[in-house]
Amino acid sequence: MSASRALGWAAFVLGTAAAFAGSPHRGGAVPRARVDRFEDATADLPAVSATQLAEWIRSREPGLRVIDLRSADAFEAYRIPGARRHDAESLDRLASSDRDVLVLVSADGRIPAQAGRHLRNSGAREILVLRKGVRGWLEEVINPVLGAGTTPRARQRIEARAELSRYFGGQPRIGTPGSPSAGRAMPATDDVDTDIAHLRRRGCG
């Protein structure tokens, strides 16, 4: 039997077995309800960094509208100043003018593809996604860990970011990321809710 033929048979056997082997996804088959809503699908929209958004908010960028797509509870717990909450499912009813710059906010920066589709015909001038969502906002604007800066220009830049952070009631840490003080100030967690709880305890939520 030639090598090609052997490979063909191997593929056939493995393929046939696959049809009877059940789901390869962890936790079994994906439930239907989730499938139809494409919940894990993300919209392909251009992103804006949290720092840039903070600068826009501070400079009162004309037409800027920050749309928070998280749950009402999450929104109550912490919100980006000036943000409005909106259900991702009903974004097609969001009225906007051609001067609007919409910035969509989620917990982690992922926006349902469906939300992107709804907004495409909204008429807004620009539709952007906040990179890394509220998590990115907390990391970059509210609790940034900024390097010490070796050149005068670098120090100037760091000071500008620290000032931006303080404007929003944040606590910038200036020093090396690995230093103990930076570590203690804001324990890095993977959970936005925990981070927000820390923030609220500190009294700037």
Added chain:
Amino acid sequence: MSASLGIALLIGIAFGVVLEQAGLGRARKLVGQFYGTDFCVFKVMFSAILTTLLGSFWLARLGLVDLAGFYVPETFLLPQLVGGLVFGIGFVLAGLCPGTACVAAASGRLDGLAVMGGLLVGIGSCGLLFDRLQPFYTSTAYGTVTLPRLFDLPYGVVVLLVVAMALLAFRVLARFERPA
């Protein structure tokens, strides 16, 4: 250079070696595909698809990897349909695709270098026109949607269907191939 970029380099080297060893760094061999003289492209591509398809299915099924960690390209139906049609014309004109053009250039073929230049021009011009292309570029977005979801079939059944179709195609092509 970070570890991830080191891995990228190593994977690229393996990719390049395989393409060259299969003869896919040569335009005339590639276009044989379109004139019925050499179905090498189809054979290599579909054996690779079957290997990855079966490999990822079984590794995930045995719990060795998590399929959720694999990045599945999102579906943008119309841009990908039109992109494919345009790409196909370019493929016949150039005789090479982007990856194989690099192998061609690396093995001394100047036409490969010319294709690489063309690619840069094509992508660059489209990038410059992005503001105008964007409405189309982002149209008909369906997110991450796979064939099992589309046809509402279990993943393993779709794996079998793809394997069966490819094996059948291999047999049929072997019969029709008439080397020049």
Added chain:
Amino acid sequence: MQRAYANPYLAGVALGLVLLASFVLSGRGLGASGAFASAAASVAAAFDANAATANRYFARYLADGGFGSDWLVYELLGVVIGGGASALLSARWRAEIERGPQLSSGPRLLFAVAGGALMGAGAMLARGCTSGQALTGGALLSVGSWVFMLALFASAYLVAPLLRGLWR
């Protein structure tokens, strides 16, 4: 003595294993056109940095370090190294212009550039090429990747008879 090319099915299995390794090691598949997009963005930035970062398509390739730290750029650099080394070791390295018997070198290069430009446009719209969409997305059963692959072969087979003079 130039060595014969590998059995295409064996080569395909090897390619599949490389792709699988890429997924397991870095969670992503193979690609090629993305590196060209990254390069195009860097060229644009060299001419006018502000205009390039204002362009949304280029901006995403310029973020996070741009060309010099792009995964796909390193991967494609590897392709060039691997392809070149393999051609040298198998005594297949030759400086020449591959073309059809009826076509002279000049037109061949022009068609190569034109074909490259069309593929660039197609890959930009489709967000990937034969490697990133057809192969990688195809193996993960992405609907868009299969649409791209079928459209690619359909149009190639349709225009191939018209362009017969290029290759036959």
